[in-house]
Each structure stands twice: as C-alpha cells, then as structure tokens.
Amino acid sequence: MSAVFKNVMDAIDIETFLVCSSESEGKELAIRMVKDMGIQDADIVFIQYQGPGARVRVRGYVHKPGANYGWLNSKT
Amino acid sequence: MQQKPILLAPLDPVHDIGLKIMKRSLDEAGFETILLPPDYKAGEIINTAMGNDVDTILISRTLGYGVADLLANFVDLAEAAGIRDKVKLAIGGMAVRPELAAELGFDAGFGPGTKPEELLAFIENKEYVPDKSSAVKEKSNLTEGYTYQYKHQGMERMLDQIVDSIMNWAEGKTSPAVKRAAIREKMLINQGEAENLELLSQYLGYSDEMVQDFYNDRKIPDKCRPLGQDEIDSLERYVEATKERMSAQKLQHVKDNPVVFIQYGTGCPFMDIAHIKTSEAWGADGAVHFDPSWAARTEGFLSGYLTHEQDGSIITLENLAQTKKHLQPSTIWQVRAHRGLNTPETVLLAGHLGADMTKINIVYGSLGAGTDPERMTVDAIAAIKYAAKFGMPFDIVTNEELCGVPAHKAFAGMLIVNHLARRLGASTVLQPLFCYSPEMMINGGMDDNYIDFNAAKIMALRQVIDAPIWPGAPIGFLTQDEDRVQSAMTTALHASLAASLNVDAISIASSDEAYSGGPIIASSRIDTLRATKEAFRFFGSAGIQPTVKAEEMVSTLVSGIEQVLQNVLDKGCFVQALYDGILGSKEDGAYPGRSGRGTITIE
Numbered sequence: 001m002s003a004v005f006k007n008v009m010d011a012i013d014i015e016t017f018l019v020c021s022s023e024s025e026g027k028e029l030a031i032r033m034v035k036d037m038g039i040q041d042a043d044i045v046f047i048q049y050q051g052p053g054a055r056v057r058v059r060g061y062v063h064k065p066g067a068n069y070g071w072l073n074s075k076t
Numbered sequence: 077m078q079q080k081p082i083l084l085a086p087l088d089p090v091h092d093i094g095l096k097i098m099k100r101s102l103d104e105a106g107f108e109t110i111l112l113p114p115d116y117k118a119g120e121i122i123n124t125a126m127g128n129d130v131d132t133i134l135i136s137r138t139l140g141y142g143v144a145d146l147l148a149n150f151v152d153l154a155e156a157a158g159i160r161d162k163v164k165l166a167i168g169g170m171a172v173r174p175e176l177a178a179e180l181g182f183d184a185g186f187g188p189g190t191k192p193e194e195l196l197a198f199i200e201n202k203e204y205v206p207d208k209s210s211a212v213k214e215k216s217n218l219t220e221g222y223t224y225q226y227k228h229q230g231m232e233r234m235l236d237q238i239v240d241s242i243m244n245w246a247e248g249k250t251s252p253a254v255k256r257a258a259i260r261e262k263m264l265i266n267q268g269e270a271e272n273l274e275l276l277s278q279y280l281g282y283s284d285e286m287v288q289d290f291y292n293d294r295k296i297p298d299k300c301r302p303l304g305q306d307e308i309d310s311l312e313r314y315v316e317a318t319k320e321r322m323s324a325q326k327l328q329h330v331k332d333n334p335v336v337f338i339q340y341g342t343g344c345p346f347m348d349i350a351h352i353k354t355s356e357a358w359g360a361d362g363a364v365h366f367d368p369s370w371a372a373r374t375e376g377f378l379s380g381y382l383t384h385e386q387d388g389s390i391i392t393l394e395n396l397a398q399t400k401k402h403l404q405p406s407t408i409w410q411v412r413a414h415r416g417l418n419t420p421e422t423v424l425l426a427g428h429l430g431a432d433m434t435k436i437n438i439v440y441g442s443l444g445a446g447t448d449p450e451r452m453t454v455d456a457i458a459a460i461k462y463a464a465k466f467g468m469p470f471d472i473v474t475n476e477e478l479c480g481v482p483a484h485k486a487f488a489g490m491l492i493v494n495h496l497a498r499r500l501g502a503s504t505v506l507q508p509l510f511c512y513s514p515e516m517m518i519n520g521g522m523d524d525n526y527i528d529f530n531a532a533k534i535m536a537l538r539q540v541i542d543a544p545i546w547p548g549a550p551i552g553f554l555t556q557d558e559d560r561v562q563s564a565m566t567t568a569l570h571a572s573l574a575a576s577l578n579v580d581a582i583s584i585a586s587s588d589e590a591y592s593g594g595p596i597i598a599s600s601r602i603d604t605l606r607a608t609k610e611a612f613r614f615f616g617s618a619g620i621q622p623t624v625k626a627e628e629m630v631s632t633l634v635s636g637i638e639q640v641l642q643n644v645l646d647k648g649c650f651v652q653a654l655y656d657g658i659l660g661s662k663e664d665g666a667y668p669g670r671s672g673r674g675t676i677t678i679e
Binding site for chain 1: 175317318319320321322323324325350353354357358560597598599602606
C-alpha cells in the first residue's frame, strides 16, 4: 500500500469504466483493482452494467471510523 | 396461481414504500398478500408467517451499519423455527444486491429499480426474461413536420433578396475544395485502377503538400499512426461481442423530450467507436463527428485507418466507414463540415456513407473558424447542394457567439444560411447556442440566471420561422467546471430547460467538458447521460418558467436580427458583409478567416 494512503481521511473511490461482459465480472474486476493497490477493505459503491461494460465506483476503505488514523500523525 | 399467501414485512423501523409498491403489483396479479407495518421484530414476522401458512416472505430493509447481521439473524431464526425449508425468502431495498442476499442466506435479493415482473418470476419459480421492447429505439427525423414557413414576412422578403444576391455572386465561382469533391465523386464510383490513379493525380493537384506527400511518399503526418490490420480485426471482434450484449436505454421520459446527441472525436476512430457504443448503451440517440482543426485547414483528405494524438478524429473514407458500420441502427450520425477547407467533400463522404446529418454554417466558418469568407461561401454552396442531393439535413450552428458575436447577429447569419439551403433544396435545423453567452457575460444579462436569455433565443427563433431547433453545442457551454458533479448537474439543468422549451434535440457534453488536459473518458460521458435522464424524469411534462425579462430579450433579439438583415441588404453583398463585420465584427471578437484566401477562381 502506498505510504500516501495514510493521508487519506477515510477512503479512496475509483470512478471508471471497465470493459467486461457482465455486472458480476465488472464487480470482480473492480474489487480486485482496489485490492491490488493494497487496500483489502473494498466495496462497490455503484455499478451499472450495459453491453459495452460497467460504469463503476469502487471504494477502498483506508481508515474506517475507529481505526488508527494515519493522518493524525502525518507530517505531510 | 399461488395458493398460499405472500408475507411482505419491512424489517425496518420506518421504510415500507418498496413493499407497498410490490404489494400492489402482486395483488393485481391475483396473489393473496399480507403486509405488516414497519418496526416488527424478526420473531414477530416469523410468527406471522407460521400463523398464516405463507410460502414466501419478502423482507425489505435499507442496508447500513450492522444490518447484515440483523438479516442473517432473521434467516437463522427462520431455520430455528423450522420454516426455512418451507418458505422462499427474499430481501429487497436500497443497496441490496443478489450476491449479498445469497451470502446472508436469502433465496433472492432485489435492489433499487426492481421491476414487479422480476419479483413475480421469483415467486412463480420462473426465469426472469427482461422485456426489451421498451428499449427498442427508432431513429428520429428532426425535420419532420416542420414547414419552414416564415412568421415574420418582413424578414422573409429580406432573406429572399440576400439569397438572390448570394446566388448571383457565386455564379461561375469555384474552389479547390469544389474540384476535389467533384473528383472524389467519380472516385466513389468503382473505377478501374488506371482511372483511379489518374483521378488521384488530379485530386492531389488541388491538395496541400502534406496530402501529396502522404499519397506519393507514404509520409505520415506528425503524431498520426496508421492502424494495423490486427487492430482492425480486434476492433471487429470487440464490437461484435459488445453488440450481442447491447440493450440501449432511453433517456426520454415523455414523448416530447428532445433527442440527445453526444460529440466524439478522441483522435482515434477505434476509441471513438468504443465511446459511441458506450454512449448508445447509456441512451444517446445521436453522435456528432468532430474532425481535427489542422485537418480543417488542410486542402485535401488523407486515406486509410488513421489515428492521432490530438483532438478530433481524422476524416478519411475508411475511418468514417468504420464508425458508421458499428452504429446502432437507431443512432443519428452527424458528420460536421462547417468550418474548413474540405466542406463539400466532407458532406459528399458523409452522404455517400449514409450519414443522417451534417453541419454547415458559412458565417461561423468564416468568422469564428478561420476560413476565408469568400472561400467558405463558395464551398458551402457546393456542400449544401450535396446535402440536398443526399437528402441529408444539416444544422446551422452559431458558434461565432462564443467569440463574442451577439446572438442577434449570429441568428441573422443562421437565417441567411437557412434560407440559402431552402433555396438549394436542403433541409435544416437551427442551432442556437444554449450556453453562458459571452455577450451576456459582458452586458450582465445572465447575472441572475441562465434561463432567460437561452429561453429568449428559442422563443425569438419561433417568432421568425417554423423550423426545428437543436440547441447546442454542447448545452451549458461555459457553465461547466472540472468537477464531475457540477458539470453533470449544469448539463442536466440545461437539458431540463431545453426540454421545457420543447426543442427537437440537444447536444450534451461529458463531465470532462471543462477539462483540457487530455481526451474525454467514457465514464464522463455516462455521467452526463445519466444526469440528463434524471433531469427528464424529474421534469416530465412540467416546465421551467423564465422571468419577464425573457420577453424583453425576445423583442430585442427579433428587432436586432431584422436590423442586421437590413444592414446586409444595404451592403449589397453578403460576402462583403462578412468581411466588413456586419454579421460579427472585430470589436465583437469575430475575425474574417484567412485560410483558403485567394483560392476562388472563375470557371
């Protein structure tokens, strides 16, 4: 996970369009994309699939409420 | 018919609207239903199910923190009570997804937008087959039903005289573009190889050096790249697979909602096609081809499948044909031809390939797009004749307003081109800008709202002539910023105003409209298509009410147009009027173009 993520207040959202052949494939790809970034707590906020692919907003939680917030001690 | 009742229970302190909607559908379908009020505990719901011998329980719940545990506990309780194997369990509500429902132990999950037919299929143990008939789209004809009759007879008389003088002026005049188009016309008819080579040689005689080098020495212009056969084959496979999965949405909520165009020109015809397919899937009714500005200032077209890393996609016969080939049958395809040195040939190629529309405006091409007025006029007349020949309507875009030309001058120019087109047998669509007008930025006429002036433009045009109106391009221009929410919202608001004014079509931007760091992306196109759909849904047949200032603006616009037409008449020559700033002056921000100057010859 990037060291910069400690500065993320709570989560990162990735807004993109994934070329895929079904909604479930789009979800799987989106979640995997976030997990590949080193963020394990990933969820689909929004997805709409049509023939060419999926419009997706996938979220990776870096700091959920109650977590140890990296930004409290961040010097940047 | 189901014999046992269906229990509908909101496992929620408050919300039960979704269940009530579904209850109505189930009742209408002949099922016996029991609807519990909100705030029942899981045990109470299970007891009610057991007491009424139901075989389906439909739970509704808005998902949030801890709700997954609550729902899982409900399933556990049903198992403990011994009914889990006897009843079907389904959960519905905001954020519910089928896979989540399955994880929690439910037989099905229904999220927002669930159709009653989906629920009925679940209850009746049938596979849900979506009814796609509502998504079948037909191609719209924007000019249908319009008479082009003038309501302002004084303007009609002036326009008659102006067009007479244009036709007299243009008699016998020709240009390299007109000659190239004539040669291209012959090339499009399948000739022998030797004859085609001879025609190409003639064509190159009227072309710029860059074009000559391309054909003679295969010298590829900077930043351009020919696309390989393997790439073309891959595209074919991609589009075919995509088409099989396509089910286009409709953006319009009521019959009178305007047709919605997107504009494309990523630089690469393949990316264009991918964007068009995406836009079609999200409901776009039409697509407008944007060519690069350098190509508009180059005499002659290149050939083959070409991509480049700049705005606008290169017009070649092959690039256009590839795009056309992959459009949905209902998609209105427009190839714009309004501004450069290849106007007649662009219209010819577009018509030859079956485009539905093109775009021509002498005044904008001359005063806002860099083409010499004399050249633009000669070329446009030839282009309009091609448009008429192919029965291909064109819009007359008034983008010179973006340079600062006041709307009444731009409209006078638009009406002149419209009248010329009608004289030459073509059909037209008027395209006023629907934007934050530079003229009004300076004069303060839009300080209070973006509604009055835009509404006044439409109302003014309707006072003059019965013709189709397609505001653009894109709507909301200069109101968007780089934030996607703001950008999609202002597009949607302008779409609402356009719908409220019952115009025939609109062109919408993506939510990248104000971003200039790179090409538009697909998800940004979807943002504004979704926003526009929601705007149409929100307003339906209701409307937006301009203030009284709009009426004053209408009156000013109409009298302004009349005065400009009189000034053109007084000048005695439309082309000279362009050079002299009558239809937009240097003080306004309009400069007669220099591209193609001195190239007009007498035949």
